Amino acid sequence: MRLLLASAIVLAFTASAQADSALSIERMATDQAQNFELGSIDWKDEALLPKGAKSALLIGDPSKPGVFLAYLKFPPNYEIPAHTHPFTEVVTVLKGTVWNGHGEKLxxxxxxxxxVGASFTLPAEHAHYLWNEEETVVLLTATGPWNIKYTNPDDDPRGKD
Known part of the structure; x- marks a missing residue:
């Protein structure tokens, strides 16, 4: 009887995990086939990052639950101070070289x-920072609702000119 009960519990958790996975994929679904090439991207200033960063949302909505993909472009000698995010993210280098550090201070x-071609993962609420020496483009794969919390509030560019 205990074995039967344990098996039922495991099956219930497995079915729940599979349903959650299907929801995430569905939320990222697109209604059209698209190609994305770095040379033809419509870059916009990225207000969540220090001045100079540009972004281009490819798919999904970072303000809503679900997976999204975005390109981020950083000018030479750029730094993102130590910060965290509410969910796991994966970053893949598409152009240039970046340095990824861990901790509460750059x-x-x-x-x-x-x-180029390297990726790194960052767990939710993991303090990290990034810098480069040359123009860099990365692909951000993350889960919304996405946000950034700087470990030093003075580093947060929001509300500053």
Missing amino acids: DRSKGDELD
Whole structure:
């Protein structure tokens, strides 16, 4: 009887996890086939990041629950101070080189160098920072509702000119 009960519980959790997975994929669904090429992207200033960053939303809606994809472009010698996000994210380098560091304060002596084709994952609420030396473009794959919380509130560019 205990074995039967344990099996039923495992099956219930498995079915629930599969349903959640299907919901995430459905929320990312698109109604049209599209190609995205870096040379023809309509870049916009990215208000959540320090001045100079540009973004282009490819699919999904970062303000709503579900997966979204966005390109982020950073000018040379750019830094994103230490911050966290509410959900896991995956970053893939498409152009240039970035350094990804972990901790509550940007420290250029402690980052991992990542070249074109490299990806990294960041767990929810994990303090991290990024910098580069040359223009860089990354693909951000994340879950909404997306936000950024700077570990030092003075680093937050929102509401500043």
